Structures are given as C-alpha cells and as structure tokens.
Amino acid sequence: MSLYWETADLLTEPANSGGSLKSRIFSKKDLKSQPAQIYALAIETCKWSSVLKEVVENADILRVERKLTPVLSILLAHDLILAKKGVALPATHGLRVAIERHKNRLQAEFTRARIRRRVGSAEAFKAFVESGLENGGGGSEMLRPRWIRINTLKTTLEDQLETTFSGYERSTTVGGVRNRGSKRLFIDCHVPNLIAISPNIDLSKSDAYKSGEIIFQDKASCFPAHLLDPLAEDGDIIDACAAPGNKTTHIAAILLSHNSEPDECSQVVHAFEKSKGRAETLEKMVNLAGSNTWTKLHPGQDFLKTDPESAAFKNVIALLLDPSCSGSGIIGRDDMPELHLPATKQPSSSISKPQKKGSKVPEPTSGTRKRKKGDHDDALDVMVDDDGEVTAVNSDDELKARIEALSKFQLELLLHAFKFPAARKITYSTCSIHAGENELVVQKALEHPFAKERGWRILMREEQIRGMQQWPVRGSSETCDGNEVLAEACIRANKDDEHCTMGFFLAGFIRDVKPRKDVDAEFLRDERGHLVRDMMGFPVRVSPQEENFGPINEDVDIAPVRSVPTDEGEDEWAGFGDDDMAIVEQDKPAPLPQDTPKQDKKSGRGSRHDTSKKRPQFGITDKMHKKSKKSS
Numbered sequence: 001m002s003l004y005w006e007t008a009d010l011l012t013e014p015a016n017s018g019g020s021l022k023s024r025i026f027s028k029k030d031l032k033s034q035p036a037q038i039y040a041l042a043i044e045t046c047k048w049s050s051v052l053k054e055v056v057e058n059a060d061i062l063r064v065e066r067k068l069t070p071v072l073s074i075l076l077a078h079d080l081i082l083a084k085k086g087v088a089l090p091a092t093h094g095l096r097v098a099i100e101r102h103k104n105r106l107q108a109e110f111t112r113a114r115i116r117r118r119v120g121s122a123e124a125f126k127a128f129v130e131s132g133l134e135n136g137g138g139g140s141e142m143l144r145p146r147w148i149r150i151n152t153l154k155t156t157l158e159d160q161l162e163t164t165f166s167g168y169e170r171s172t173t174v175g176g177v178r179n180r181g182s183k184r185l186f187i188d189c190h191v192p193n194l195i196a197i198s199p200n201i202d203l204s205k206s207d208a209y210k211s212g213e214i215i216f217q218d219k220a221s222c223f224p225a226h227l228l229d230p231l232a233e234d235g236d237i238i239d240a241c242a243a244p245g246n247k248t249t250h251i252a253a254i255l256l257s258h259n260s261e262p263d264e265c266s267q268v269v270h271a272f273e274k275s276k277g278r279a280e281t282l283e284k285m286v287n288l289a290g291s292n293t294w295t296k297l298h299p300g301q302d303f304l305k306t307d308p309e310s311a312a313f314k315n316v317i318a319l320l321l322d323p324s325c326s327g328s329g330i331i332g333r334d335d336m337p338e339l340h341l342p343a344t345k346q347p348s349s350s351i352s353k354p355q356k357k358g359s360k361v362p363e364p365t366s367g368t369r370k371r372k373k374g375d376h377d378d379a380l381d382v383m384v385d386d387d388g389e390v391t392a393v394n395s396d397d398e399l400k401a402r403i404e405a406l407s408k409f410q411l412e413l414l415l416h417a418f419k420f421p422a423a424r425k426i427t428y429s430t431c432s433i434h435a436g437e438n439e440l441v442v443q444k445a446l447e448h449p450f451a452k453e454r455g456w457r458i459l460m461r462e463e464q465i466r467g468m469q470q471w472p473v474r475g476s477s478e479t480c481d482g483n484e485v486l487a488e489a490c491i492r493a494n495k496d497d498e499h500c501t502m503g504f505f506l507a508g509f510i511r512d513v514k515p516r517k518d519v520d521a522e523f524l525r526d527e528r529g530h531l532v533r534d535m536m537g538f539p540v541r542v543s544p545q546e547e548n549f550g551p552i553n554e555d556v557d558i559a560p561v562r563s564v565p566t567d568e569g570e571d572e573w574a575g576f577g578d579d580d581m582a583i584v585e586q587d588k589p590a591p592l593p594q595d596t597p598k599q600d601k602k603s604g605r606g607s608r609h610d611t612s613k614k615r616p617q618f619g620i621t622d623k624m625h626k627k628s629k630k631s632s
C-alpha cells in the first residue's frame, strides 16, 4: 500500500477510532511507509486542505478520475503542487499518472486560489497558510479555551464586551470557560486586555477579527510584550524575530497605551523578519492591527546581521527576542487536524476535526532512517518547529543535536541584542519546553564575558511587572544549578495544566543604567507605569517637587558590572517593571536632547515603513483625550 493510501486511510478513519492523529499513526504496527512521513503528509495536507479543496473542485478532476477519492485527490495535489520532490510514487504508478495528467489545470487553479486571497507570491502564500490566516486560526481545540487579545490600537475591552462579546456569561476562572457548548468569557488577571472564551466559539468570521480589533493569541504568547512593557521613555524597540507579528502588534499597543500624545508618538518598533514570505504575513498583520504607523519593517533582514552601532538604532532601549525554536510547547499538535475535502458529484463530504497549528509545506522525506517496528518513542518521532519545519527525529541523539543547534542560534541572538549601545531591557522567549533552549540559554548568556562587561543581568521576579510577578509557574531550579533566584526569575507556562496556555518560556534581562529624561517623564504614572489622567482624559503632570528624574543624558550611563544574581537579592535596579519610575536622581532638569522623539518628528525623521499609514482608532484613554481636546 502506498504512502498516499495509508495516509488517506488514517485521515478518514471514523472519528470514534480514538486517539490523536499522531498516536493513531505511531500505534499502527503494519504500516509500510514511515510513520513520520505519513504524519508530515497528513498534517501539511490538512493545513492546505481548504485551498486544495477549492483547487480540486475547480479543476473538476474527480469527475473524470475514478481512481481518485476526495482525500487521495488532495493528498496527491498537495505533493504535486507543494512538495519539493513532487509525488512520491514511480512515474508509471496509476495514482501519479491520474494526478499528473491535470498538472497544468491544478497549478492554474492554485494560482487563482492565491490571487483570490490577494497574496502576492507563492512564497508568501505558504507563509499565509502556515500562519493560520487561511483558517483564521479557526480550529477548535477540545476543552482548551480560546485566548483572545483585545487590540487596543483599534478598540477597547469595554467596547468589545458590549459588542462582540455581548451576551457572554462571565466566568471568574479560566476553568469555567473550558466546556464546549457554553458561551462564557473570562477576563485574564495577569495580562491586560486578554480574555478567554469557550472552545467551541469560532470568531474567525466575526467583524472584530476581520478588522483586527481582536487577535487570537495564546495567553503565554502575550507575556513577552507585557514583561517588556515599553514606556514612552524607552525610545525605540526592536522585535528581532517578528513574523507573523503577534508580539510586534502587542508591543505597539502597549507603547501607545503609555503615551500621553499617541498622535505625536515617534517611537519606532523595528520589526525584523528573515524570511521574505513570512515578512509579507507580518506586514499584513501589522497593517490589519493598525500598528503600521509605529512599525518599521525590515523584511527579509537577518537580525544577526544588523549593526548595533548604526545610527538607526541609537535610540533602541528595549528588545524583544522570540527566536525560532523547537516549538515543543505548541498545543494542538496532537489533536486531529481539520480536513476539508472536495465535493464529488454526490453531496459534499467535507468534514471538520480539531485543527493542528503551525506547520509548513512538507518535504516527504525518503532519506529518513528506517525505523524498526515497535522501537519508537512517540515523543521523538517528529518535530515541527514554530517556523513549520517538519523534522523526523528518530533518536534521543537526533533530538539532542537539533536542540543544540537551535540553542546556539538562540544564544547568538541574545548576545547580539546585548550589543545595542542604548539597550536597557530585553525579553527572551521560546515556545519550547526544553531547558536547552530556555534556562540553559539564559545561563550561558549571563555567564558570557560580554554580558558582564556591559552590565546585563536577569530581571528578577520581584522586579517584574505585577502580572508576571504573580504568575505562578517559574523556571526549573534544577536546570539553573540550584540558583533559586534565577529559577524564580524565569517564567514558564505548561501546556497541560489548569492555566490553559501553551508551553512557553520567558526571561527578562536588564542593565542598570540611568534612564534618559523624556518629555513624558513630566507626566504622572500609576504603579504599572500607566499614565494617570484627569477627569477630562488629559495626562496629569508631575508637580515640580515630584519630578525627580536626573538630567537628560543622551549617553547611557552603564552601572558597575553585575553578575548573575545570587540568593542574597538585589537592592537596586533601573530596568522595567512596576517600579520603573522609582529610579530617581536628584539632579536638575536639563534641556531636551536632540534625539527625543518629538524633536525627531519635527525634524522630519522619515523612519516609518511606507505601507498605507492609516491612522488607527485609539483605545479608550486616547478616545477620551481626543474628545476632551475637541470640547476644550
């Protein structure tokens, strides 16, 4: 039996056969093809299935090719159109002949499907589908709530509760929204503007989703931008590995919520994305979310090749690093994927099953090592990283080698970020569960002579923004060589616990440097760093005696070198988090520096990327501000 027949059988087994797709594949003892190959073909075809259904239907091949069933037709069409090596069958094999006869037709329909979705190139189409935009992230995950970030660049939580989520029953715990069939909502207590709703509700067709007012984003994936908490005095920000853009747009939303004059905010979020295809998706997301005004895209640019000393980055104070990783924390991987099948002349046989997330075009591998029947370890058979790379992993050694290669790259990225001369705060995150990509990378980075020379240290738990400080799941002390402070500083999220998140890791790094004086420092802030506004919505100014920031200093003053914190704790810091504004100096104010954001704006620094610069609506505070401006 061929790879295609075996995959088709597995995908069309009755829903009550039990087990995830992966466990079904790997528990079969009589497969002729390699399980990893079947799995890769199955999940990739499922991901493309809504496109392939359209292609096969429009090419009308099922009417003439009696050998092809609907599921076989999309499996073969997938490999014919998308796999590097084409259909993995001998040239004379009946199935191959049947599909290749229609090659031109299928290719043409595939191009039409791309154009209908207004995607510019084949590479961008792949990125589009990989990012979940094709299915609107609409897969249903059993008993897992859907996390939704309210995009405050376009709307407010209050507005959404009254519109998109009107009629939802409020739950006080995330567990309360886990049941299918309910219409419940939970407002998160760790990350602002984040809600969870019942798993059965699909909002991918809602106006709020289509207009970018709400963004489907796992709670844990919201942690990095929340921890980074870019303030008005934080200058420019770098998102080093940006596509598809969840965190880029989150950074912009937080930045703007802190800004007293959002219209005049000239802080820039530099978004780097090495893959050109994925950069197209990033651009779409940035535009849809309304964060394009503050985002400078660097499409196809490798962050590691940037020159930290370049004038373009002299104001970069905060960096968010969310590099490629093994993706082992991503959820949904073990669920049955959603499969759309083309209709035959009989009624449509389209079926829907829970969807699997984030993979890309498969390269059915003929070169993977032959497995001995029964010797597999389920957890090792296949690895799909968060960029969608599908790798067959057949042994502990292979897994180790893969993690090692990833961690080298991750460490390099972190050390590169340490080089930005004005940088004061960095977050490092992965959606991996492996310590090798997480705590161990953090430790190596902190131990590096360059980190010590520049004064980088870990952002300890008590220094973190309140939501992250209160988040209970922390790093592993064992992996941190018993360093409890470091372990507590590391933030983790488990994919199978009561918090209902994906598996995730996050750590913050800071440098004890004097903050630069900024115009916004003249405004009063609450303990979270948010601007305090008066009844009319105007930011409240700090009274002269309260205004105790040091002189404006273009050059960053680096504090004495500090090493990895010990259990003894720290008594001073000048990084980010709830106490950010507590860094005080008694010096008198001095004239504004040349590079303050507002002056840049006046001098016409044209650093915005030049996609459509539609002015987004602002969140409630900004709306209030505008209203009060008009009425005054």
Ligand SMILES: C[S@@+](CC[C@H](N)C(=O)[O-])C[C@H]1O[C@@H](n2cnc3c(N)ncnc32)[C@H](O)[C@@H]1O
Pocket (backbone or CB within 6 Å): 221, 240, 241, 242, 243, 244, 245, 246, 247, 248, 272, 273, 274, 275, 278, 301, 302, 303, 304, 322, 323, 324, 325, 386, 387
């Ligand atoms: C984990 S994903 C980022 C997800 C993103 N932060 C989000 O929240 O939507 C990693 C991304 O980094 C990109 N990437 C990997 N190495 C890079 C590099 N050296 N420079 C820039 N981008 C890179 C990958 O192509 C991939 O799109």
